[in-house]
Amino acid sequence: MSNAMLNDTQNQPAVREIQIRDALQEAMTEEMVRDERVFLVGEEVGGYNGAYKCSRGMQEKFGSKRVIDAPIAENGFAAIGIGAAMAGLRPIVEFMTFNFSLCAIDQIINTAAKARLMSAGQISCPIVFRGAGGAAFQLGAQHANSFEHFYAYTPGLIVLAPATPYDMKGLLKSAIRDDNPVVFFESELTYGRRGPVPEGEYLVPIGKADIKREGTDVTLITWSKNLFLTLEIAEQLAQEGISAEVVDLLTLRPLDRETVLNSVAKTHRCVIVQEQHEVASYGAYLAHMINSAIFDELDAPIGLVSSLEAPMPYSKALEVVILPSKERVLEAVRAVCA
Amino acid sequence: MEQELLTDLYSKMQRIRRFEEEAARLYTEKKIGGFLHLYIGQEAVAVGALSVLKDEDYVMTAYRCHGHYIARGGSTRAGMSELLGKVTGCAKGRGGSMHFYDIERRFMGGWGIVGAQLPVAAGLAFAEKYKGTDNIAICFMGDGAINIGSFHEALALASLWKIPVIFVIENNYFAMGTPLEKTAATDDLSIRALAYPMARDTVDGHDVFAVRACIHAAAKRAREQHLPTLIEAKTYRYRGHSMADPAKYRSQQDVDQWKSRDPIKVLGEKMDALGMKAIREQIDQAIEDEVQDAVRFAEESPFPAPETALDYTYV
Structure with missing residues (x-):
């Protein structure tokens, strides 16, 4: 239980503590090893290892076919992810921050969230949109938005906003395996925050507080x-x-x-x-x-x-x-x- | 072989034409709601293009989608039922006129936000390349789509990532009611391909054989070299933008001039000249029967049950 992971480590064998950015990297890496259809696309995710280093070493491990550096074109690369999901792949689309997701929000709301209903279940869109949301220190008005409700308003989307390293990892893995479009909020301020994350496989379920x-x-x-x-x-x-x-x-x-x-x-x-x-x-x-x-x-x-x-x-x-x-x-x- | 091809092309164009004429009638009888954008006049583009693709290739288009759906082999019964909002429709009454789907034929819709379907179609083709197949995607749009950001992002990324996709602009000279000269600084629409860059072509969209040749070359380029192509097919819609539009912004003379080269009329005359008149008349009758059957089937079909309103929101 994540409750135990947060509060009660005394009665358990020593559990390693890792940063949230590494918990996210582990989740993506494990799922990409497990499933060839999973790939990561976004700005700076490859050669730069992620703007916040959440994909450290992944391009080296998986190659540029599966860890893809995108130009600054959120609408375009989010939609290419959506199309790829419709054709049977399982993309992870990283937004450097959710502030920039507004350039792609038409595709997320009008295409990804609605494809299944409009096609009466013929099309599914198993895709994860993830990145940092909310304010950090003094980023100014355009880089400090909390947009969870834009997405949470939209039927057809699953919206996740975990906090701890343990929950980040387990929920991201569940998100990647889910057959619905998922919007996954992280935070610039907490990527370096450490917390207990056990070795090995575990999932945190979607839909459970x-x-x-x-x-x-x-x-x-x-x-x-x-x-x-x-x-x-x-x-x-x-x-x-x-x-x-x-x-x-x-x-x-x-x-x-x-x-x-x-x-x-x-x-x-x-x-x-x-x-x-x-x-x-x-x-x-x-x-x-x-x-x-x-x-x-x-x-x-x-x-x-x-x-x-x-x-x-x-x-x-x-x-x-x-x-x-x-x-x-x-x-x-x-x-x-x- | 030649006869078979002419028969196939003529049947598909005529099926689209008669399907939509009946749809227009049902719309005026208020049996169809919402918007109804007719493809009448443009049939040679969808029919010519899809006649040279494989069953495994993906097809995506905008909201003027009945023609592409039928050209891909979609059922007229399911199409007409969709227009009437019936559970037997090709999207079980959830899509409507703008959102036809037939995934078994890899017909992926039917999308209502102008230009938004381009990068999504590129994603379909991206996935096929990722999986190592030689399947491609074709994406249709109107001339109204070429100024929106998603058009440019799709072309830029398709070129950069060598995505096997064909983008077809069906230039019918009007973005809704606004003429092309007020929306683009050039009447050469495929010239925009040069910037990304990618291969380009311009074709007479009223000539079904010219469309076939043009798409065949682009499909080969996509399949063998993973290179995208931007094509402008010059065509015309005889009706207004939608059933709500009497199209008073253009002259009857212009409409008549395009109608004089009507692709169905031209192909029919060609068949007659080749001694295929009896075959053509048989086709006309069979299509008449099919469309009337589709209308009857749609009218007799049930609406979706109220308790299913939330179905298909989540997997």
């Missing part, structure tokens, strides 16, 4: 790199006498409603922590889903902590104001627990 910390007073729901912030906050809350349960969604579509609802029904209080802006966001949907399913279980309105409603300014003095902060999350938790 994971309780990363158990608690009884309030449920904190999050995904992607905000998991780490949320776990820190839960630790601080424990010192204040508030027992917080942390639900790591891992999969945004299809949502694991059962895990979310069971947790909130247990704690009766909920705060959602997201990097998206609040208006029309994934967190807003999540709050609606919980409200409509188990309104009677709630002892307080659901808290939603989001980025403020402005494009990301460059200065570090302003960036921290926009992003969800520890202080804003604590304030929201105290409000629902009051």
